[in-house]
Amino acid sequence: MLSIAENLERVRKQIAHAAAKAGRTVDEIELVAITKTHPAEKVREAIEAGQTLFGESRVQEGRVKIPELPSNVHWHFVGHLQKNKIRHALPLFELFHGVDSLALAEEMNRIAADEGMHPRVLLEVNVAGEGSKFGFSPDKLREQMEGLLALQRLSILGLMIIPPLGDKAEASRKYFVQLRELRDRLQTEFHVDLPQLSMGMTQDFPIAVEEGATLVRVGTAIFGERTRPRRE
Numbered sequence: 185m186l187s188i189a190e191n192l193e194r195v196r197k198q199i200a201h202a203a204a205k206a207g208r209t210v211d212e213i214e215l216v217a218i219t220k221t222h223p224a225e226k227v228r229e230a231i232e233a234g235q236t237l238f239g240e241s242r243v244q245e246g247r248v249k250i251p252e253l254p255s256n257v258h259w260h261f262v263g264h265l266q267k268n269k270i271r272h273a274l275p276l277f278e279l280f281h282g283v284d285s286l287a288l289a290e291e292m293n294r295i296a297a298d299e300g301m302h303p304r305v306l307l308e309v310n311v312a313g314e315g316s317k318f319g320f321s322p323d324k325l326r327e328q329m330e331g332l333l334a335l336q337r338l339s340i341l342g343l344m345i346i347p348p349l350g351d352k353a354e355a356s357r358k359y360f361v362q363l364r365e366l367r368d369r370l371q372t373e374f375h376v377d378l379p380q381l382s383m384g385m386t387q388d389f390p391i392a393v394e395e396g397a398t399l400v401r402v403g404t405a406i407f408g409e410r411t412r413p414r415r416e
């Protein structure tokens with residue numbers, strides 16, 4: 185088995201290769217190393233290999249793990265945030281990838297005002313319209329965009345997607361394209377800047393990079409298989 189340092193190196197090379205193929209530069213893409221279920225010592229190995237940006241998908245796990253690690257690394261929250269965890273989550277994470285409803289955004293806004301904070305968020309879109317998944321449908325997002333933009337405490341920086349699990353990485357491409365096109369439309373319609381596209385996981389991140397991802401969320405390819413598999 186390869187070491188975490190070797191895995192990171194390989195993932196970074198794949199990102200560079202995909203970026204070059206699409207005529208992009210690597211500085212446009214940030215690698216978020218997803219550490220869920222993995223212990224702090226594995227994260228430390230990744231830090232030693234030069235990785236500084238990490239992601240967790242459960243607040244409870246982050247509350248234990250993050251304080252065990254050097255404070256100069258950066259953490260993003262990539263999961264579905266429960267309303268009763270917002271207050272704990274706000275000080276731990278610099279960016280919230282999975283803001284998936286107006287009600288959640290409103291509650292984050294309210295608590296952020298209380299706490300004197302200005303959270304940065306991405307809106308999760310369910311472009312495939314899967315009933316079981318979290319996220320705004322594209323129609324709902326356009327309908328609720330004014331309401332979201334009116335939330336003074338939140339900085340909405342872009343969109344995020346978890347596409348339906350396919351057998352082949354190529355199956356994700358159309359969803360990544362749809363997310364990018366939706367972002368472009370929202371920018372024009374609402375006169376906002378949405379520079380961030382969070383898309384791509386272990387099985388499809390090179391495709392996401394080709395289609396414009398600025399944040400890729402990679403866990404398994406860096407840290408190995410999770411003993412408790414979980415996608416949220």
Ligand SMILES: *Cc1c(COP(=O)(O)O)cnc(C)c1O
Pocket residue numbers: 218220241262263346385386387401402403404405414415416
């Ligand atoms: C777990 C998780 C990832 C990483 O998944 P891998 O397939 O292990 O790369 C990415 N995004 C989210 C939202 C996750 O929950």
